[in-house]
Amino acid sequence: MFIDLVRSRKTCRRFTDEPLSEEEASLIVEAGDKAPSSRNLRPVRLVPVADVGRIRELALCKDHGSDALLTATFAVVVAADPSVCDVWIEDASLATIFMQMEAEDLGLGSCWVQVRLRTGDGEPAEDRVRRAMGLDPSWKVLSIVAFGRRP
């Protein structure tokens, strides 16, 4: 039952080295894509990252609270095009939690790493993520979700 997942879910910030399968990663992204969207405008842009070196680079985007990205084996940058929808933060939050609940259902761990309004080395963390990922400069970045297998 869904309530069992809700009851057992806990944020996980340390993961084993064992990578996710392509199917697991794909199901997680599908769950985020299928989250509700205001007026169905769909401003959210999910950017999957399976390259561990790139995930470690993303861990440097902010000064605190990005530890989960130091061992994650999969991550999704949750970005949005604000010109598409004014309530992109709500839409992006829903995509984030849908992916976390899918991970839970797959027996995987996950952690929401906040990017919006956070800083790294005196610079907005959003700028650092956009640069590391080569994202469109007009996109906003809400979060990076870290995924992996629980120890």
Ligand SMILES: Cc1cc2nc3c(=O)[nH]c(=O)nc-3n(C[C@H](O)[C@H](O)[C@H](O)COP(=O)(O)O)c2cc1C
């Ligand atoms: C909006 C939001 C931002 C969060 N940002 C971070 C973060 O930057 N780093 C982190 O390690 N955890 C982050 N978390 C996870 C929370 O710390 C965590 O959900 C909270 O401590 C409750 O623990 P639980 O998820 O195990 O119930 C965030 C959660 C939310 C909802």
